[in-house]
Amino acid sequence: MSTHSLRDLRSHLGSVVREVATSGEEAIITDSGTEIAVIVSMADYERLHEHADVADALRLRHIRTQGFASVPLSDMMEALGVSADEVLAS
Template identity: 45%
Template structure:
């Protein structure tokens, strides 16, 4: 399991009882909530601002790939690879959370 800054971990089996509180906490604190199933990370709940920013970075990374315009094949990349390509370091506070 990876250790990410600004995250809290929730068990999938316990989540249904307090999903509203988890979402409100994510919005209020800006901390992502990592959801686990039997100890395996399976999902993340994040704020819309972080989601929008992540997709903006993904679009920029796609556009920066050699041969992107008209390319017919794409290579999947993990979020950590994408952040590396973009030079984004997740431990650096950018003051983007509002």
């Protein structure tokens, strides 16, 4: 794994991307010392999406087996932090 600042990345993007693609190691991108992004290989990206799809399917199956419960609109609005005045104003 390598770490690159945004400033460094501007002048070395091509080599960083090629290194990630060939090695499979991710590159961490920082801005003022804070990690803000990651560059990953296409294989890792596809693998992450496959795992997310499986997790979504499992979550949906769980929801379907538990059934759905109705929620009063006032409770939903309160949970979302939305007031009736805001809804009427829009």
